Amino acid sequence: MTDDRTTHWDNRYAGAEPQSLSWFEAAPALSLRLIGQAAGPEASVIDMGGGASRMPDALLEAGYKDITVLDLSAEALALSRAQLGERAAAVDWQVADVTHWQPARRYDLWHDRAVFHFLTDAGDRAAYARALNSALAPGGTAIIMSFADDGPERCSGLPVQRYAPEDLVEEIDRLLPGLFEVKETGRFAHMTPGGAEQRFQYTVFQKRAGTG
Ligand SMILES: C[S@@+](CC[C@H](N)C(=O)[O-])C[C@H]1O[C@@H](n2cnc3c(N)ncnc32)[C@H](O)[C@@H]1O
Structure with a gap:
């Protein structure tokens, strides 16, 4: 239901202040640490x-030059571009649904904060896995952050699939058998702008060298 999804997220972002969204994070410190450790x-x-996160800004500040931001919501990416001003030209922006996306190239690092957990349909998770496998270079790293097993049951009004780190590892291994080595897992709490605590897990996967 790509069209319904797109409408949902476009409505969510249209006219929004990024810092008022429940998933807003002023500085993506954990993501930057994990990315920096990997590459x-x-x-x-x-x-x-x-979305409209501060990630592209933080990556540019850290010296990364080959940055792509993909989101199914054009409204989200418009907000993200606006936050960057002239520096937006340094980023490759792609409007696509990951479950239908066919990557035109490969990346060393895939970062997903709070996207995979929206895929409550097994077919959508399989499609995500296909995109992940074709987009990630052998030896590359995928960082997937999702609501934890003790996290909220919904996000942005949508149901989510929650994962303990070991559940995420099992699911990704079921979808892409033997493809990854798990480098690190952990848990963290996100504080929403409204002051609610949301429990997350993160897992760092490294795609084995010599895989396709
Ligand atoms: C909770 S927000 C997180 C945004 C950002 N990662 C962050 O941490 O601020 C989830 C994001 O995933 C996007 N999204 C949801 N389903 C998607 C899909 N199937 N393909 C691509 N993007 C999707 C939404 O538009 C939204 O921007």
């Missing part, structure tokens, strides 16, 4: 479902 500024990075 230096010469790496190509895709922020999957990047």
Whole structure:
């Protein structure tokens, strides 16, 4: 239901102040740490479902030069571009639904904060996995952050699939058997602008060298 999804997210972002959205994070410190541990500024990075986050700004500040932000909401990307001003020209912006996206190239690093957990349909998760496999270079790293098993049951009015780190590892291995080595897992709490705590997990996967 790509069209319904797109409408939902466009409505969510249209006219919104990014800092008022429940998933707003002033500085993506954990993401930057995990990205920096995996790959230096010469790496190509895709922020999957990047929305209007501060991630492209933070990556540019950290010296990354090959940055792609993909989101199904053109409204989200318009907000993200506006936040960057002239520096937006340094980023590749792609409006697409990950479950239908056919990547035209490969990336060293895939970052997903709070996107995979919206895929409550098994077919959509399989499509996400196909996109992940074709977009990620062998040896590359995928960082997936989702609501944890003790996190909220909904986000932005939509149901989510929650994961303990080991559940996410199991699901990704079921979808892409043997493709990844797990480098790190952990949990963290996100404080929404309204002061609510949301429990997340993160997992860092490295695609094995020599895979397709
Ligand atoms: C909770 S927000 C998180 C945004 C951003 N990653 C962050 O941390 O601020 C989820 C984002 O995923 C995007 N999204 C949801 N489903 C998607 C899909 N199937 N393909 C691409 N983007 C999607 C939404 O438009 C939204 O921007």
